Amino acid sequence: MQIAWYDADHGGHFDWHVDIGDGQFAIRRKLTLVVQLSDGDSYAGGDLELNADGRPKSVSRKLGAATLFPSFTPHRVTPMTRSSRYSMTAWVHGPAFR
Ligand SMILES: O=C(O)CCC(=O)C(=O)O
Numbered sequence: 413m414q415i416a417w418y419d420a421d422h423g424g425h426f427d428w429h430v431d432i433g434d435g436q437f438a439i440r441r442k443l444t445l446v447v448q449l450s451d452g453d454s455y456a457g458g459d460l461e462l463n464a465d466g467r468p469k470s471v472s473r474k475l476g477a478a479t480l481f482p483s484f485t486p487h488r489v490t491p492m493t494r495s496s497r498y499s500m501t502a503w504v505h506g507p508a509f510r
């Protein structure tokens with residue numbers, strides 16, 4: 413589980429990536445769950461975008477909105493342009509993909 417803080421004054425963003433990696437835990441990630449912990453009207457930028465099919469889509473910015481996706485889906489957080497955003501990310505683990 414992870415709480416992230418993105419702030420406009422500190423260039424908050426997270427470039428395109430997948431959540432599956434080489435690490436002991438990252439290699440076992442199956443599903444990613446992101447919960448919006450900030451009201452979407454209280455900041456600008458900071459959109460979570462998913463690119464499952466070559467057409468990036470932004471997810472809901474509503475406070476409490478939960479987004480679940482396969483951990484191999486490329487995603488990013490666009491640069492913050494005003495104020496700040498909190499999010500919570502949790503991963504569901506399982507046997508490594510083969
Ligand atoms: O904060 C978000 O919306 C996404 C976070 C994320 O992609 C990650 O921590 O891997």
Ligand SMILES: [Fe+2]
Binds near residue numbers: 429431
């Ligand atoms: Fe991620």
